Amino acid sequence: MTLKNALFMPFILFLCFYLSACSQDDKKSMAEPNVTDTEIQAGRMLISDNCSGCHMEMEDHTFSRISQIRKTPEGWDMNIARMMIFHGLEISSEDRKALVKFLSDTQGLAPSETLAHRDVLERKHNIIEQGTDPDLASMCARCHTYARVALQRRDKTEWQNLVHMHLGQWASIEYQMLSRERDWRADALGSVAEKLGQMYPLKTAAWDEWQNTEWKDMSGEWRIVGHEDGRGDFNGTMRITTTGNDTYKVEYDLVSPEGTSVTGMGKSIVHSGYEWRGASELQGQKYREIWAASKDGNSMTGRFFQKDHSERGGNIIAWRKSDTKGIMTIVPSSLKAGVETEITINGVDLSGDVSIEGAKVTVKSATADRVTLTATADGTPEGQVKITVGNDVSTLALYTEVDYLKVTPEYGISRVGGGGGVIPKVHAQFEATGYSVGPDGVQGTQDDINLGSVPVTWSVDNYNEAAAAMDDAKYAGEITSSGTFIPAEAGPNKMRKYSTNNAGDLKVIATYTDGDRNLTAEAHLIATVQRWNNPPIM
Numbered sequence: 001m002t003l004k005n006a007l008f009m010p011f012i013l014f015l016c017f018y019l020s021a022c023s024q025d026d027k028k029s030m031a032e033p034n035v036t037d038t039e040i041q042a043g044r045m046l047i048s049d050n051c052s053g054c055h056m057e058m059e060d061h062t063f064s065r066i067s068q069i070r071k072t073p074e075g076w077d078m079n080i081a082r083m084m085i086f087h088g089l090e091i092s093s094e095d096r097k098a099l100v101k102f103l104s105d106t107q108g109l110a111p112s113e114t115l116a117h118r119d120v121l122e123r124k125h126n127i128i129e130q131g132t133d134p135d136l137a138s139m140c141a142r143c144h145t146y147a148r149v150a151l152q153r154r155d156k157t158e159w160q161n162l163v164h165m166h167l168g169q170w171a172s173i174e175y176q177m178l179s180r181e182r183d184w185r186a187d188a189l190g191s192v193a194e195k196l197g198q199m200y201p202l203k204t205a206a207w208d209e210w211q212n213t214e215w216k217d218m219s220g221e222w223r224i225v226g227h228e229d230g231r232g233d234f235n236g237t238m239r240i241t242t243t244g245n246d247t248y249k250v251e252y253d254l255v256s257p258e259g260t261s262v263t264g265m266g267k268s269i270v271h272s273g274y275e276w277r278g279a280s281e282l283q284g285q286k287y288r289e290i291w292a293a294s295k296d297g298n299s300m301t302g303r304f305f306q307k308d309h310s311e312r313g314g315n316i317i318a319w320r321k322s323d324t325k326g327i328m329t330i331v332p333s334s335l336k337a338g339v340e341t342e343i344t345i346n347g348v349d350l351s352g353d354v355s356i357e358g359a360k361v362t363v364k365s366a367t368a369d370r371v372t373l374t375a376t377a378d379g380t381p382e383g384q385v386k387i388t389v390g391n392d393v394s395t396l397a398l399y400t401e402v403d404y405l406k407v408t409p410e411y412g413i414s415r416v417g418g419g420g421g422v423i424p425k426v427h428a429q430f431e432a433t434g435y436s437v438g439p440d441g442v443q444g445t446q447d448d449i450n451l452g453s454v455p456v457t458w459s460v461d462n463y464n465e466a467a468a469a470m471d472d473a474k475y476a477g478e479i480t481s482s483g484t485f486i487p488a489e490a491g492p493n494k495m496r497k498y499s500t501n502n503a504g505d506l507k508v509i510a511t512y513t514d515g516d517r518n519l520t521a522e523a524h525l526i527a528t529v530q531r532w533n534n535p536p537i538m
């Protein structure tokens with residue numbers, strides 16, 4: 001149902017009743033909509049109560065400036081926050097949450113419309129945005145991410161209104177935007193608004209189709225696998241139970257990367273039929289979850305992170321056990337020739353014979369969720385080989401030696417914090433991935449084999465002479481054995497030249513040791529000052 005239809009629905013139903021023109025069959029054949037009429041009435045009432053002092057309600061029940069835009073849940077929440085900060089809106093936190101839910105359900109984005117920019121929604125750190133339009137990026141992605149723009153839908157006139165808001169609110173915007181090289185105001189209101197309206201219009205087939213797709217209840221038994229950066233792979237199950245209105249209770253039963261059993265609880269809300277926003281607690285650590293359900297509602301993917309350190313977390317894949325079957329992950333994802341290795345196959349509904357191409361396999365334990373085995377390979381064939389459980393197939397990297405390493409992110413940022421201030425430190429998490437040069441023996445070619453995370457030792461050093469002169473490596477912070485760089489405290493440091501703060505320009509060095517062979521790889525790390533404004537969509 002489109003928003004317009006949704007808004008007209010009660011009127012049409014009333015008309016049907018009044019004219020007795022619609023047959024009983026017509027009413028019956030209408031499937032239960034994702035957003036019911038009662039919810040629409042309640043949502044409209046919320047806008048009326050909280051917003052209509054400034055946003056006029058039209059005859060067709062739309063509200064000026066509100067009904068002509070679609071945004072993500074985070075986008076709506078930031079919008080309401082902006083109304084509070086800029087325009088003095090006062091709203092209870094219950095109404096704010098209910099409005100974010102209502103607006104995301106009726107004026108949200110379809111799964112395909114958020115796909116290209118989920119990294120930013122998931123608050124991944126140290127990424128370089130992909131999928132950006134260069135013209136728009138040079139105008140609109142210098143103060144905030146491109147995703148903030150690309151995660152909204154509106155027509156040209158509404159994009160122009162947004163430009164006016166920018167001009168009015170930030171009087172220096174034209175100077176900031178290199179006004180000498182361009183007429184920012186004219187471009188923004190002209191060709192840029194035009195292009196934005198074409199690329200990101202209010203009405204799209206994707207959103208119409210998504211509103212007419214059945215939004216599945218998430219309750220059930222789920223299998224979950226994931227990787228926590230700097231720590232390793234985990235797996236387990238989630239029992240999701242509905243608590244009404246698209247909210248859920250979650251019970252986790254996991255096996256940690258260290259192999260211990262971890263249980264915990266969480267709760268979540270699903271916006272727009274697929275945007276899972278969860279809060280959980282495991283072993284005393286509070287996490288947040290930003291996941292997206294697949295179109296059929298039978299799988300979820302996304303990122304989790306620590307409540308107070310959004311930079312620390314990892315990725316998950318979850319499958320609904322009643323509707324899926326197959327291999328989800330192989331841990332570890334590579335097997336070294338000649339070395340007996342324990343391997344875990346995680347999946348749903350696994351059964352049958354287990355084999356690895358070119359390796360001898362001994363199954364140690366097998367359930368429908370998980371097969372644990374030991375494998376020994378003689379090294380031929382090298383490369384991605386088949387790993388099979390019954391009819392389910394996946395791949396495993398077979399190699400003879402780790403030939404080189406890569407450290408990710410290649411360019412990381414950490415931020416000082418604490419030191420009596422309110423902003424916590426922002427850590428930087430590094431990971432080392434091993435590679436084999438592959439059959440051709442040449443590094444950096446197509447046949448190179450990604451061997452997954454490899455164990456390394458970590459150290460930091462001054463990035464260059466200027467950093468050495470300031471002794472950055474001594475003051476800027478420390479890296480842990482799991483590749484987490486923890487910056488030093490905020491504020492001036494009397495021990496440093498000019499009593500400067502604990503910022504620094506560093507290189508991060510990973511060293512992999514195999515017998516008497518040492519491999520190293522480096523990344524660049526800027527340890528810098530705090531960000532004072534940390535909105536959910538940077």
Ligand code: HEC
Pocket residue numbers: 047050051052053054055065066069079080083086087088089090091099161162165
């Ligand atoms: C005190 C007046 C006031 C109240 C109350 C108010 N707004 Fe606004 N709103 C404005 C003004 C002024 C603008 C235009 C300038 C701007 O965008 O900040 C605006 C703009 C907007 C926009 C367009 C922003 C964009 O992305 O271009 C949306 C959407 C919006 N408001 C939603 C709301 C919602 C939802 C509420 C109620 C929860 C609300 N407003 C309450 C004054 C208000």
Ligand code: HEC
Pocket residue numbers: 075078079082139140141142143144148149152162163166170173176177188192196535
């Ligand atoms: C000079 C810096 C700057 C430039 C350039 C800029 N923005 Fe913004 N933009 C901001 C700031 C600041 C905010 C408000 C931040 C907040 O509320 O957290 C914002 C907010 C937004 C929002 C969210 C508004 C809402 O209420 O949902 C959108 C969308 C947006 N900008 C789009 C654009 C587009 C499109 C362009 C290019 C035409 C652009 N921005 C250029 C600084 C800028």
